[in-house]
Amino acid sequence: MQNEPSYSFSALAARFHNWLDAAIESDFILQVTELIITGVLLLVFLVLLCFFLGYMERKVAAFMEIRLGPNRVGPKGSLQIIADTIKLLFKEGLTPNQADKFLFNLAPAIMVITALLAIAPLAFAKNFQIWDLNIGLLYVSSISSMAVIGVLMAGWSSSNKYSLIGAMRCGAQIVSYELSVGLSLISIVVLAGSMQISEIVESQANGWWIFKGHIPVLIAFVIFIIASTAEINRAPFDLTEAEQELTGGFHTEYSGMKFAMFLLSEYINLFIVSAIAATIFLGGWMPFHIGGLDGFNHAMDYIPSSIWFFGKTFLIIFIIMWFRWTFPRLRIDQLLNLEWKYLLPISMINILLITAMTIFGWHF
Amino acid sequence: MEIFAANQHDKYIIDNRHDDFRLAFLKETILFLKDYFGSIFTSVKSLLTGMKLTGYYFVHPKEIVTEEYPNNREKLKMNERFRGEVIMPHDDKNEHRCTGCQSCEIACPNGSIKIVTKMEVQPDGKKKKQLDTWVYHFDMCTLCNMCVHACPSDAIVMGQNFEHSVYDKKQLKKILNKPDSKLMSGVEE
Numbered sequence: 001m002q003n004e005p006s007y008s009f010s011a012l013a014a015r016f017h018n019w020l021d022a023a024i025e026s027d028f029i030l031q032v033t034e035l036i037i038t039g040v041l042l043l044v045f046l047v048l049l050c051f052f053l054g055y056m057e058r059k060v061a062a063f064m065e066i067r068l069g070p071n072r073v074g075p076k077g078s079l080q081i082i083a084d085t086i087k088l089l090f091k092e093g094l095t096p097n098q099a100d101k102f103l104f105n106l107a108p109a110i111m112v113i114t115a116l117l118a119i120a121p122l123a124f125a126k127n128f129q130i131w132d133l134n135i136g137l138l139y140v141s142s143i144s145s146m147a148v149i150g151v152l153m154a155g156w157s158s159s160n161k162y163s164l165i166g167a168m169r170c171g172a173q174i175v176s177y178e179l180s181v182g183l184s185l186i187s188i189v190v191l192a193g194s195m196q197i198s199e200i201v202e203s204q205a206n207g208w209w210i211f212k213g214h215i216p217v218l219i220a221f222v223i224f225i226i227a228s229t230a231e232i233n234r235a236p237f238d239l240t241e242a243e244q245e246l247t248g249g250f251h252t253e254y255s256g257m258k259f260a261m262f263l264l265s266e267y268i269n270l271f272i273v274s275a276i277a278a279t280i281f282l283g284g285w286m287p288f289h290i291g292g293l294d295g296f297n298h299a300m301d302y303i304p305s306s307i308w309f310f311g312k313t314f315l316i317i318f319i320i321m322w323f324r325w326t327f328p329r330l331r332i333d334q335l336l337n338l339e340w341k342y343l344l345p346i347s348m349i350n351i352l353l354i355t356a357m358t359i360f361g362w363h364f
Numbered sequence: 365m366e367i368f369a370a371n372q373h374d375k376y377i378i379d380n381r382h383d384d385f386r387l388a389f390l391k392e393t394i395l396f397l398k399d400y401f402g403s404i405f406t407s408v409k410s411l412l413t414g415m416k417l418t419g420y421y422f423v424h425p426k427e428i429v430t431e432e433y434p435n436n437r438e439k440l441k442m443n444e445r446f447r448g449e450v451i452m453p454h455d456d457k458n459e460h461r462c463t464g465c466q467s468c469e470i471a472c473p474n475g476s477i478k479i480v481t482k483m484e485v486q487p488d489g490k491k492k493k494q495l496d497t498w499v500y501h502f503d504m505c506t507l508c509n510m511c512v513h514a515c516p517s518d519a520i521v522m523g524q525n526f527e528h529s530v531y532d533k534k535q536l537k538k539i540l541n542k543p544d545s546k547l548m549s550g551v552e553e
Contacts, residue, residue, distance in 0.1 A: 064418040067430045326418045327411060342404065 009306060010127035038130060042119065050267040054081040057321055064325040091256035099253065100157035107154035108254065108261035111147055115268035118143045121197050122275050125285050125306035129198065136197040137185050140276060141178070144231070144269065148174040154262075155250035166249030169239060169332060173230060176339045177237075180227035183347040187220040187354045188280040191363065201284040206291035208283035212364045216353045221281045223347050228277065229320055230335070232269040236327035237335060270317060278312035285309040291364065442524045447507040450477075450500055451523035452540040459548040460541055462519035464495035471514030476504035495541060502528065503536040517551050 024030045062069025070077030121136035123129040155167020192203040230237035251262045285305035289297045434440045464481045478499040483491050
């Protein structure tokens with residue numbers, strides 16, 4: 001590929017692969033080594049990301065509520081989240097006497113594992129992807145919906161009625177909003193003609209779908225943002241952990257690192273949802289291109305693709321945080337009304353519209 | 365419908381009703397759709413209004429109202445109306461302005477003030493009620509400022525000290541008049 005910038009991750013990854021290939025004889029050991037290295041790098045990346053997202057959330061919350069936010073530990077309070085993590089590490093991990101101990105301890109692991117699995121097909125930069133499977137979007141949506149098993153497991157095994165009610169609410173919420181998320185994903189699959197992440201990104205080389213698909217895709221984008229905010233249990237849809245009513249929802253009984261794992265999975269899910277939205281609607285790592293203007297497109301190519309990807313992702317993360325610190329929490333009946341009476345009918349009609357648009361070629 | 369129509373006349377009426385029903389149904393549908401999209405529009409509008417406000421706050425850090433906990437105790441200047449604790453100013457001759465009238469004790473909503481008075485012989489031979497001890501239970505005080513408002517002779521004011529934490533609760537019981545202090549002359553007239 002010509003014009004490939006030298007600062008791309010892919011060149012580094014390829015060089016590293018060649019070096020390992022020369023050093024290790026057996027194909028099997030080579031693959032296992034690369035898998036382990038990828039896994040460790042991914043974990044380190046995600047933990048750092050969660051530190052950053054935690055800090056970002058607290059600062060965004062503070063500024064939106066006319067407060068200062070953390071400002072004691074480290075410059076501008078940037079080390080506060082690390083101090084919090086250390087505090088959580090030293091806390092005792094309690095298990096209630098009456099709890100189903102096996103399921104109770106398994107639930108946080110399931111939450112984190114589903115969150116980690118869903119990150120595999122994401123394209124972080126040009127030609128830089130862990131696993132480019134041909135059913136990428138289907139894989140992400142099916143894996144991320146498995147989180148509901150972890151939630152129900154946590155709520156049921158705690159042997160606490162608050163936890164159980166919280167888990168039931170959360171289950172109802174995730175299962176309902178999954179439909180709208182799925183329909184919004186399908187709308188882009190219809191347009192791009194593929195479920196493979198790399199092909200979806202390539203299909204936006206002459207303009208992102210949100211511009212090319214105009215009004216119907218904009219509706220799908222809004223529905224996707226709303227529904228996925230609900231699916232990852234963030235405010236204003238955080239009634240599963242409404243601290244005034246349920247004292248903490250399905251993770252009432254969790255403490256210490258087990259609680260931290262729920263927190264970790266929440267932030268990873270936030271990142272995944274934003275990354276998916278950025279990939280399918282805003283072009284992923286694809287720079288801002290306008291069909292026909294070659295000079296302009298070429299100039300845009302000089303900005304590294306990973307900067308494009310993370311810029312778009314953090315824009316959407318910021319919007320979701322903005323929701324959280326602006327909107328009041330929904331009641332359970334309002335929540336289900338919103339999904340079943342508004343989002344689902346609208347997205348069903350919208351998908352018809354998008355299909356017609358694709359068939360008749362009404363998009364740019 | 366025809367089953368119920370016994371004769372031509374009845375049939376005509378029922379058909380007519382059917383038309384009315386259709387019309388009503390159509391009207392109701394239109395009303396429903398109007399309500400449906402109207403509610404979407406109004407709710408999106410109100411949500412955007414909220415987001416506009418928080419977005420404005422986000423990009424205007426000058427609006428922040430929180431005060432940082434002061435590290436620079438020397439340069440610190442609290443607001444004039446800040447209520448830290450009740451104090452009784454004494455002048456350099458160790459004189460205060462309290463006449464022992466007990467207005468503050470009556471005004472205090474939760475009884476955190478206790479005024480002990482004594483009878484003292486004046487130079488002209490008359491006996492007169494005077495302040496003995498002004499007991500202040502800071503552990504109960506809500507800093508409501510009522511005692512300062514009630515005081516007829518401006519003997520007490522609100523101080524600026526804001527760091528009161530101690531390990532022993534007994535230290536929060538304070539006696540505000542200094543030992544051997546006297547009533548300032550000219551307060552009672």
